[in-house]
Amino acid sequence: MAQRKPSEQTSRPPVRTTYLVSQTWFALRDLTDIALKQHGITGIQYTVLSILASRNNLSPAQLSRRFYVTPQAMGQMLTLxxxxxxxxxxxxxxxxxxxxxxxxxxxxDLVKECDAEMKVIEEDVFSILTAKEITMLRSMLQSVAEHARKDATTSAA
Known part of the structure; x- marks a missing residue:
């Protein structure tokens, strides 16, 4: 059988950005759930509580839209x-x-305790990046999230 020239070899398409974001999210979620288990809450429960710590008086409907869950699912979490x-x-x-x-x-008080756990996780996971890269990453992720949120809102209308 004849050997293919390097230019004839099929190259793999680049890994999808959505896949990389998902893989990062799943790894972070696992680390978060392990750390927060000792406090008796899950990662999403901590996130809801931390949002409320900085933006008090939100409605359940506002929270359900922010977390892309049904009002019923948010209601169950809030009841718990x-x-x-x-x-x-x-x-x-x-x-x-x-x-x-x-x-x-x-x-x-629980949010403050969990914030300390989350700080350790973030410092460890993102230690491969410089402070400038972390600032850039945060800015880019915020922009993408806002854009995706707009797209989701437009598509739902």
């Missing part, structure tokens, strides 16, 4: 977190049909 004493849901004074979600002191 509320039962655990980590958050409260109260009626919006301007519109009683809207609930507002706020952290309790226990929820805020």
């Amino acid at each position: 977190l509320e039962t655990s004493g980590l958050l409260n849901r109260t009626e919006d004074p301007a519109n009683r049909r809207i609930l507002r979600v706020t952290l309790t002191k226990a929820g805020l």
Whole structure:
């Protein structure tokens, strides 16, 4: 059988960016879930709590859109977190049909504890990058996320 010349060999297409992002996400999710298990919460529960720590009084509907889950799924998660004493849901004074979600002191304390765990994970995983590269990566990921969110909103309409 004749040997192919290098130029005739089939080259593999580059790995898809979406695949690389997914692989990074899955690895980070595993590390996060392991670290947060000792605190009795999952990665997505921590993320919801941390969002509430910085943006209090969001509605369950706002949270479900932010996390791309159904209102029912978010409602179940919020019920679990509320039962655990980590958050409260109260009626919006301007519109009683809207609930507002706020952290309790226990929820805020838990976020602070978990933030320390997340800092260790981030420092370890991203230690292969310089501070400038991390800043660039964060900026690029934020831009892509905002663009993707706009596309998802437009497609849903």
